[in-house]
Amino acid sequence: MSAVMITRKVRKWEKLPGKNTFCCDGRVMMARQKGVFYLTLFLITGTCALFFAFECPYLAVHLCPAIPVFAVLLFLFVMAMLLRTSFSDPGVLPRALPEEATFIEMEIEAANGNVPAGQRPPPRIRNVQINNQIVKLKYCYTCKIFRPPRASHCSICDNCVDRFDHHCPWVGNCVGKRNYRYFYLFTLSLSLLTIYIFTFDIVHVVMRSMNGGFLNTLKETPGTVLEVLVCFFTLWSVVGLTGFHTYLISLNQTTNEDIKGSWSGKNRGQNPYSHKNIIKNCCEVLCGPTYPSVLDRRGLLQEDTLISSSNPVPQSTKTTAPLIPNEHTPDDAKPSIAASAEKNASPKEEHPAATKVPPLASPETDAETSIAKERAH
Amino acid sequence: LRPCHVNASLANKVFIQRDYSEGTTCKFQTKFPSELESRIERTLFEDTVKTLNNYYAEAEKIGGQSYLEGCLACATAYLIFLCMETRYEKVLKKIAKYIQEQNEKIYAPRGLLITDPIERGMRVIEISIYEDRGSSGSSSGSSSVSGSTAR
Numbered sequence: 001m002s003a004v005m006i007t008r009k010v011r012k013w014e015k016l017p018g019k020n021t022f023c024c025d026g027r028v029m030m031a032r033q034k035g036v037f038y039l040t041l042f043l044i045t046g047t048c049a050l051f052f053a054f055e056c057p058y059l060a061v062h063l064c065p066a067i068p069v070f071a072v073l074l075f076l077f078v079m080a081m082l083l084r085t086s087f088s089d090p091g092v093l094p095r096a097l098p099e100e101a102t103f104i105e106m107e108i109e110a111a112n113g114n115v116p117a118g119q120r121p122p123p124r125i126r127n128v129q130i131n132n133q134i135v136k137l138k139y140c141y142t143c144k145i146f147r148p149p150r151a152s153h154c155s156i157c158d159n160c161v162d163r164f165d166h167h168c169p170w171v172g173n174c175v176g177k178r179n180y181r182y183f184y185l186f187t188l189s190l191s192l193l194t195i196y197i198f199t200f201d202i203v204h205v206v207m208r209s210m211n212g213g214f215l216n217t218l219k220e221t222p223g224t225v226l227e228v229l230v231c232f233f234t235l236w237s238v239v240g241l242t243g244f245h246t247y248l249i250s251l252n253q254t255t256n257e258d259i260k261g262s263w264s265g266k267n268r269g270q271n272p273y274s275h276k277n278i279i280k281n282c283c284e285v286l287c288g289p290t291y292p293s294v295l296d297r298r299g300l301l302q303e304d305t306l307i308s309s310s311n312p313v314p315q316s317t318k319t320t321a322p323l324i325p326n327e328h329t330p331d332d333a334k335p336s337i338a339a340s341a342e343k344n345a346s347p348k349e350e351h352p353a354a355t356k357v358p359p360l361a362s363p364e365t366d367a368e369t370s371i372a373k374e375r376a377h
Numbered sequence: 378l379r380p381c382h383v384n385a386s387l388a389n390k391v392f393i394q395r396d397y398s399e400g401t402t403c404k405f406q407t408k409f410p411s412e413l414e415s416r417i418e419r420t421l422f423e424d425t426v427k428t429l430n431n432y433y434a435e436a437e438k439i440g441g442q443s444y445l446e447g448c449l450a451c452a453t454a455y456l457i458f459l460c461m462e463t464r465y466e467k468v469l470k471k472i473a474k475y476i477q478e479q480n481e482k483i484y485a486p487r488g489l490l491i492t493d494p495i496e497r498g499m500r501v502i503e504i505s506i507y508e509d510r511g512s513s514g515s516s517s518g519s520s521s522v523s524g525s526t527a528r
Binding site: 100149291 | 390391392395397398399400401436437438439443444446447448450451454455456458463464465466469495496497498499500501503
């Protein structure tokens with residue numbers, strides 16, 4: 001039986017664990033469910049298209065030609081922010097490679113000491129002091145790391161995200177450290193766009209009604225009714241959301257922390273990440289440095305495919321994450337690191353050999369006793 | 378990038394963890410791990426980590442330049458990043474060069490190798506410890522470029 005090893009180069013994004021979809025050869029990264037994102041796109045472009053078709057010709061002539069120009073600029077900005085939020089890496093933390101995972105496990109065991117049999121091991125928590133405040137870092141069973149402060153695991157995308165805010169289905173992605181400011185600018189500019197369209201719809205209807213009557217106006221520009229409806233309902237939600245996030249930014253908190261009540265109630269005023277100054281907090285979140293992505297999506301990886309002549313189906317070894325217990329069942333046995341996520345995946349054939357453990361009554365001991373018996377004679 | 382020992386094999390890996398005492402800015406602990414005690418001087422190790430910390434602090438500094446970059450980028454709807462490199466990316470390149478330099482001059486001759494933290498999600502500085510396999514008479518401090526052992 002002859003075997004041939006074929007090595008081919010793949011992009012790293014193809015082997016990334018987690019439930020993300022990638023487009024444009026790894027340049028675009030989104031969540032799996034994109035339906036609501038398409039709805040957002042449709043609503044924004046549809047409403048703006050109606051505005052440009054029905055309102056703008058009239059208003060440009062009768063009021064000011066700058067009105068449609070500004071609307072176009074605002075629309076383009078909204079789309080740029082939306083696409084930037086949806087397509088960028090929110091700040092995903094890569095999972096620990098096997099050696100790092102083992103190192104952390106050893107540290108945990110050393111810290112926990114001996115746990116009597118039958119007792120539940122203590123929860124895996126590390127305490128760190130940040131600006132004179134004790135913060136608990138939780139261990140992530142999926143990613144095999146102690147989550148950095150403010151990071152959280154998104155169950156929808158199955159990734160730990162740094163400075164996790166929330167998972168937004170409207171943009172089809174998580175909102176985290178790297179794309180929070182684009183998300184905020186998206187909600188802010190969308191609020192402005194909605195208010196703009198709503199205002200000029202009203203202005204247009206009023207101006208036209210003065211000449212021809214209200215019902216005639218609605219007959220001439222049926223799109224206006226649709227626009228007003230969409231804008232009315234959008235206004236309340238988007239403007240409210242913008243206000244909420246402005247509040248969070250001024251306090252340097254994330255939605256996740258706000259929901260959990262980490263820095264409210266009895267912990268009020270103890271947020272160690274806040275600069276205690278609204279301007280400084282806003283500047284840090286909106287004008288801070290642009291963090292790079294630590295997920296090397298477009299890097300190249302070697303994938304070894306073993307094709308044996310007896311088995312015509314190629315057995316490609318996948319460099320997927322090892323089998324691990326679900327995060328909800330931390331008491332399961334320590335995960336056995338079966339498959340490695342190393343750069344050169346070892347062929348599958350080696351694994352059955354590695355798991356062969358010599359039986360307790362080894363042939364050697366039998367041989368020794370037989371030799372001893374022979375010597376005795 | 379591997380040490381030039383022909384018979385070197387990976388013995389162990391040490392992971393230098395993040396130091397969160399000053400917040401979420403990228404900073405690594407300067408505590409000297411016990412596994413490296415016999416391999417490298419404490420001051421050299423601490424210098425490396427402190428220099429890396431300074432680089433990261435420079436990249437994440439919130440001041441006049443970062444505001445300017447942020448406002449300019451916002452005004453162009455962040456399209457300017459398609460042609461311009463961010464300050465953070467520039468510093469990351471400097472860091473990569475520094476780590477390569479340190480590996481060549483200090484760590485490789487001692488049978489150690491530093492992995493750039495960005496390849497580990499900025500969570501740890503991974504230091505690989507290599508052992509000389511086989512006793513062909515070469516001391517661990519020397520680095521032999523050629524494959525043949527000295528006669």
